[in-house]
Amino acid sequence: MKQEQPLIFEISRPGRTGHSLPENDVAEVPVEKLLPAECIREEAPELPEVSELELMRHYTALSVNNHGVDTGFYPLGSCTMKYNPKMHEDIARMEGFSHVHPYQPEDQIQGALELMYHLQSCLCEITGMDEVTLQSAAGAQGEWTGLMMIRAFHEANGKPHRRKVIIPDSAHGTNPASARVAGFDAVTVRTNEKGLVDIDHLKEVAGDDTAALMLTNPNTLGLFEEEITEIASIIHEAGGKLYYDGANSNAILGITRPGDMGFDVVHLNLHKTFTGPHGGGGPGSGPVGVKKDLLPFLPKPLLKKEADGYRWDYDRPASIGRVKPFYGNFGINIRAYAYIRTMGAKGLKQVSEHAVLNANYLLHKLAPYFDVPYERYCKHEFVLSGKRQKKNGVSTLDMAKRLLDFGYHPPTIYFPINVEECFMVEPTETESKETLDAFADAMVTIAKEAEYEPETVLNAPHTTVVRRLDETTAARKPVLIFKPNKNAQG
C-alpha cells in the first residue's frame, strides 16, 4: 500500500542502533591524545538512530512509493528505460569485482583489466571507432571529454581559433552546456520542416572557426538524419570534427555505425543502451571512442595489452589528462559487458530492430489521436504534440499526470524544445505488444477525456501517494534539508 512515510529522522529514537561494528581489539586511547583539541568534533552529527528492522521498513516503504522499470512501463524518451537484467547485479557483486582497490598493482587485478579491455574492443566494433576510453562517468561527461579532445586536436594543429561548436536546436541541454564547460561557444543550427538538420543553415554557420558539430543520430525527434554523409562533408571540409552523442544508439546497433557515418568522436551511455541500471538518476557510464587522429588526446591512463598482461599506459604526452579518478565507473561497465556478451552481434541487431518496430507500432496507434509533427517511419522513439488537446485547455503536463493513474511512467514532456506541447515516447525493445496496446489504450482514453471531461485530466493524478505538488513554492522558498522542531528553511 502506498502511503506517506515519515522522514527517517522522525522515527529516530536515542539509543537505538542499526549496525554492528568490528570488535575493537586495540587499546582505547582517548581521542584527546590522538587529535588536537580544536579538531575534535564537539557535537555528534544528528544522524538517525533506528533498529535494523525499522531501517528496512523505512526504505521498503519508500521503494513502494517509487516507479521503476520493474514496476511498470516507462517510455521516457531519450532515456532508454529498458529492462535491467538481474544476472548483471549478481556479476557486479562478485567479490573479485566489488572488493578490489583501484591502486592494487596491475598483477593483482588482471581479471578486471581483461574485462575492461574486452569491453573496449566490443565498443570499438559497435561504434566503428579506433580506440575507446572507459573513464567518463556519464553521457554529459563523455561529451565534455570528447570536446576537450577536439579542442586539443585543433590546438595541436595550430588552429586554436576554432572555438565554435555547432549544435542543433533540438539537442539535449547537456550539449551546449558541455561546449561551454569545455571553453567553446555554442552555435545553433536550425531544424527544417522535416525534423532534420537544415543543410543550408549548416553551410552558413560552418566555417573556419568551427571546432565541431555535435549530433545525435537518430536525432532527438527520433528521426534518422538521412543527409548525414553530406553533413559530415560540410563539417570536415570546413575543418571541423563530428561529435556523436550516443544517447540514441539503441536505434542503430548492428545497423549502422557512427564511425561509418563520418563521426570522429562518439560517446555511449552504457546506462541507457547497454542496460547499466539508471539507479534513480545514476550512476551512469559514458565511454568515449575516437578515430585515429584524435587518439593521442584520449584521457590517461589508457589500457594496453602487453605480452605479460594488461597494463596502464600513463606515458601519453598529448593527452587531455584525467577526466575522472581511477578508471571510470567499473561497476556499470561490468554490466554493459555482460549485456554485450549475452546478446552477441545478432542479438544486438535484434535489439535495435525491435526497439524501432515497437516505436513505430506505438506511433501508429497514437497517430489518430494526437498531432504528429513528422509523418514518416521513426527510429527508436517519436514525438507527439498535444496541441489539439491544449485547445481544450488540457496541456501535455496534465495528460502526463493523468497517465500516472493508469500505472505508467509518462513519456518525456516538453522536450525537444522545438516541438510545441511535446511528448517524446521511447518504448524500448523489452516491452511486449500487449504492454504497448494497453498503453495506447490509456493514451486514447486520456485524449478522449481531454475532449469530453477535461476536469478529470486537469485534476490528475488521483491515485498517487501525493497529488500534484507545488513546485513554484519549492523553488521560491527552498527547503532542502530537514531541521527538527521547526519548519526551517535551509
Add this chain to the structure above:
Amino acid sequence: MNFRYLPATEEDKQDMLHTIGAEKMSDLFEDIPERIRTQEEMDLPEAASEPRLLKEMSQLSRKNADVRTYPSFLGAGVYDHYIPSVVDHVIRRSEFYTAYTPYQPEISQGELQAIFEFQTMISELTQMDIANSSMYDGHTALAEAALMAVSHSKMKKTKIIVSEGVHPEALAVLDTYAAGPGLTVVRVPLQGARTDKEVLEKEMDEQTAAVLVQYPNFFGTVEELKEIETMVHQKDSLFIVSSNPLALGILTPPGDFGADIVIGDTQPLGIPMQLGGPHCGYFATSRKLMRKMPGRLVGQTVDKEGNRGFVLTLQTREQHIRRDKATSNICSNQALNALASSVAMSALGKNGIRDMALQSLRKTNYFKEKLKHEGVSVVHEEPVFNEFVIHTQTDAAAVNRRLFEKGIIGGYDLGSVYEDRFGHMLLCVTEMRTRDEIDAAAAALKGAIK
C-alpha cells in the same frame, strides 16, 4: 534465436509490421543510406548463455585479489570499510535501481525523500546549510566547486589555489576542468605534512576565486583549517574543503571552520571499492551560494491537499534550462550510491559513525606505533586520521610485491606519483583490520624493507 530480454514473437513482429504498413523489418530502416549501412554482422563474441557467462565472469573475478581474501592497507582516497548488509538489500530493491531521475514526483516520492534525507545527512556531517543530491565522485566535485567559485565571482576571478595535500588525481582532474574556461591553477606545496601557509599567503591575491584544501589531506594529516580560513576570507575568496565524510564523525566539521563549499566522496559510507567506481561525490555549501550550486537538488513542498511531498527544485540552475549559459553540464549523477550512503549513515547513526571513525583512528595509530617499535621510519609526526607515510628505503612497489607474497595488500607507492617521494608509502588502516592483521603487516613490512 530467441533472447530472454526480447518479448516479440515472430507472430507479434509480423502483426506489428502489418499494422504499420511495412512488409519487412528493413523497410523501417530505409532512411539510412545504403552505403553507411552495416553489411556484415558485427565482429563480437558469440552470444553466451546465462550459466556460461556466470561461470566465465566468476573466473575473471577470481583473477583479482580481493580485500576480503587479502588484508589490505591501501587507502589513498578509496577505503575498505564495514558495509552493513542492509545497504545492499535496500539498493537491490528494483523500484530504486530501475528508476531514473525523479522527473515525475508523484510516482517518485521514495527516491525524492531518500535524497532529501541524504542532503540532510551530508549537511549535518559537514555542518553546511545545504547539500545537493550527489556528484560523480569526490574529485570531479572538487573541480566543479572550483568552477562554481569562478562563476560566483562573475568570471572576474580566474585563479584557483590548491594545496598539494589534495589527492593527486583530484589535482589532475582539476587541471583538465580548468583548461576549459582557461583558469589558472596554482599549487601550494606542503610544509612538513601540512599546507605551507606562508606560501599560501604569498599566492593569495585579488584574482583568487578560491582556495582548495583536503581535510584530512592525502597524506593522512589533519590540516589546520582555522588559520587558512582567516587568510582566505581576508582576500574575499571562497574556502573549499574536500573531506572524507567518515572522518567528520570525529573531526570538527569544515562548516564550523567557515568553509564556503565542502565536497568529497561518500564511498567510505556504504559503497564497495569496485576498482574505483562508481562512487559518489557529495557537494555542500552555504545558503548564500545555493543558486550557483551544480547538480540536482530535492526540495520539500506540499501537494494541493497540503500533504508534504518532495520535488526536484531550483532547476533553472541546470543544463537542461540554461543550456549554453550553464556553468556545469552534469545531468546523470550517482543517485543509487547516494542512497547506499544514506542507508549506511542511517544504520550507523550518530554514535556509530563516531565509533567507526574512532576505531579507524585508534587502529591507525596502533599500526603507526607498532611500526616505529619495529624500527620502520614514520615520516611525519603531525596527527593523522586513518593514513600515514612511512619510509621504505627501497622502491615501495618492490616492498608491496614482498608483502603480497605473504598475502598482504600493501600501501600506496607515493614514488609512483611524486618525484621527491621515492621510497615512501602511504598506509591506511580502517576498522576492518584486526590487531592480528596489523601485527602481521608490521612484521612483514619490517622484513620487506630490509
